[in-house]
């Protein structure tokens with residue numbers, strides 16, 4: 001139960017959703033697109049999130065798509081992580097998503113919701129960053145398709161009134177060798193510390209990381225050092241560590257020093273597994 | 277609209293209830309419909325005490341708005357009538373204080389329905405969604421496995 005009231009709308013078309021947002025916005029409301037809604041429900045309860053108009057986009061057909069179209073896998077933003085896991089059409093995504101929250105919660109958390117969330121982790125974005133996926137966004141200016149690596153910088157750079165509808169991924173990357181490792185502070189179910197996802201295309205290794213900085217990222221600089229086989233293994237890992245972006249999270253889940261130590265070992269694990 | 281008079285299909289019956297948009301399904305079940313079997317624990321999606329079954333899948337009812345349940349089939353612990361997992365909990369001493377039990381049972385029941393051939397890894401993955409402060413979990417695992425085994429065609 002949330003301590004504030006809001007209107008609830010469930011449009012059935014993209015246009016209806018976008019128009020509704022604009023209309024409410026112009027009326028001075030604070031509308032919010034809502035997919036799984038777990039963040040609004042949990043943060044709203046403790047006054048860390050607020051809206052006076054929820055626009056639930058789960059009834060919009062385009063946002064529920066899960067299909068292979070030509071060479072691409074198309075995934076709708078309102079698919080739950082469980083639906084994605086059960087269908088297992090993108091094994092790296094299945095593995096990365098299966099480590100988010102817990103199984104029951106993943107039946108409510110959606111792909112788009114995780115990618116656009118406020119929390120640091122947002123691990124579901126990692127496979128798409130690695131696979132150079134395309135995102136379909138709708139907003140007042142209509143539909144646009146953009147490479148995710150051009151629009152995801154620390155977060156998905158949506159303009160007011162826009163929302164994520166679909167992600168399209170080339171099948172070349174879906175079948176590429178991968179590894180996804182999540183290290184937790186303790187046990188199997190403790191709070192996440194760092195997740196690393198890696199993909200190998202040809203001889204090239206790609207890595208994306210969540211839980212190290214206050215945002216998930218893929219860094220070309222880090223990748224180029226890790227891929228430099230002229231250097232010793234130790235020098236590559238050390239060089240990659242020096243190139244990770246700032247700031248490094250430093251909180252009760254793990255100090256910055258400890259996170260970098262864990263990351264170093266993760267780099268060794270990734271190289272050992274994918275460079276064979 | 278901030279208030280809605282909606283029809284929810286709960287335990288096979290259509291129930292009409294007036295809710296705020298901001299009411300969770302858990303609150304509507306307990307506060308409006310008198311179905312107090314689903315338990316409030318953390319109210320934050322962490323403990324699983326509030327788990328119900330939604331179209332055959334487990335759902336933490338504190339993570340869902342009541343209005344989102346329109347058109348879905350909701351089953352609460354009150355809707356299970358001598359399901360095999362209930363008997364198995366009794367036989368395997370799978371609870372002590374019992375506060376977490378309705379949530380665990382609804383999750384286990386969904387697992388048995390969705391994955392009758394669940395292996396150890398799958399059982400662990402599903403049961404990690406619920407927390408019990410009394411038992412050592414081993415009894416709960418035994419209860420689930422006893423039902424899965426019974427259901428397995430030899």
Ligand code: FES
Pocket residue numbers: 315316317318319320321322323324325326327336337338339
């Ligand atoms: S009360 Fe819903 S998960 Fe704890």
Ligand code: FES
Pocket residue numbers: 370371372373374375376377407408409410411
């Ligand atoms: S039996 Fe007491 S919390 Fe589980």
